[in-house]
Amino acid sequence: MTQPVNHLAIIMDGNGRWAAARGMPRTYGHKAGVEALRRTVKSVPKFGIKHLTLYAFSSENWSRPADEIKDLLSLLKLYIRRDLAELAANGVRVRIIGRREGLRPDILALIESAEEKTAHNTELNLNIAFNYGGRDEIVRAMQTVIDDPSGPVAKGERVTEQHISAALDTVASPDPDLILRTSGEVRLSNFLLWQVAYAEMVFLDCMWPDFDEHHLAEAIEIFTRRDRRFGGVEAVKGAAQ
């Protein structure tokens, strides 16, 4: 039987190209991208998805022009400020994953208030990856395991996969079932490197600002046709066990 998508992770890519195709500045694409994000958060519960992780800003995105970074940070702030009440009312629990150290105090305060105000919600777990890099997350997790006074290192025990998984920013969500990237690029760009071990990957050509419920349904349909084996063998009907 096909497994449902419990955790969907999305690399929201193509805002800049979408804007350029319209002769507009990149920020115009980022604004339209926020609308696609809002649509997606509303749509996913209809597909039975309980965990949604969105790649909003990578550790490497700081290398973009200062003006674009400024606009992206403003858009994130605006999104949280404008939508927080509605997210809270719709049972969405918001978590921001990524490196907190070095973030501006106003951004930090907003992140903390979004997490606090939605902490009791259970309908949908929304993880927003901001200042996020998969390698950075793994390094921070390893440091946490090493420094934990009641952890394996302090007790002279061996470190296991479980110790590392439990120290990752995504500890509250199971590993993603499906990773979806828009814009036609076929790469992970440092997203959830540990967690994608057995995720199915779907790459769509549409640019993120155009993404809607039909694309979501298409990605899920592709996923349901995949044969997930997790290193085992396919069950053959009628074969002796």
Ligand code: IPE
């Ligand atoms: C994704 O769109 C949004 C972020 C990375 C913040 P891009 O800005 O990467 O758009 P393209 O890839 O240049 O088209």
Ligand code: IPE
């Ligand atoms: C990945 O997209 C990061 C986000 C979607 C936030 P990029 O556009 O930054 O990735 P590259 O540079 O094409 O790999």
Ligand code: MG
């Ligand atoms: Mg891009």
